[in-house]
Amino acid sequence: MDSTFYLAHNINQKTLKGGKARTVTNSVFKADFDPPFPNIETPFIATKRIYASLSESAFSLMGIIPYPETHIQFSFVVPCSTEDGTHQIVEYGKGVSAVFMTSYAGLINIEKGEIKFKRYKLKNTIEAIFSVYIKYKHEEEETEEYHAKGKFFMSATGPLCVEGQSTLYSRKSKRSQT
Helix, strand or coil: CCHHHHHHCCECCCCCCECCCCCCCCCEEEEEEECCCCCCCCCEECCEEEEEEEECCEEEEEEEEECCCCEEEEEEEEECCCCCEEEECCCCCCCCEEEEEECCCEEEEECEEEEEEEEECCCCEEEEEEEEEEEEECCCCCEEEEEEEEEEEEECCCCEECCCCCCEECHHHHHHHC
């Protein structure tokens, strides 16, 4: 995977730990697992949430629990040209992609599922529901599939790309242009 993959998911490529993107408190990111994912309390309620364009060609949506020993992260990357609505999860670089990461399970590409989102551009917020399937192979055991259903509402935590373009947009930059 190239460096833009890690940047878009706010993951330090060398350490596989969370990056430095900032978060806000007036948001929520919540998910339930069926069956329960090992070592994760259900429901998963992120304490750190990110909605920003961390690369020029996409915006990122993340729910993170940054425990010192057990980092847990849901991450969706959406190309700037993507319209609001329902989208299938596909491979990174080919549309809306997603990963799930924990410090003990590593980085898991989500290959199956969907996300439905709506952006509110005047308020720089987004809300979404998602349903994804995470395949995880336990040590020396069979691979098990976990169904995660969740929802989130987030305010922008950084600049956002403009729909249909690959340039970054923020309220501050728009005001300074008028």
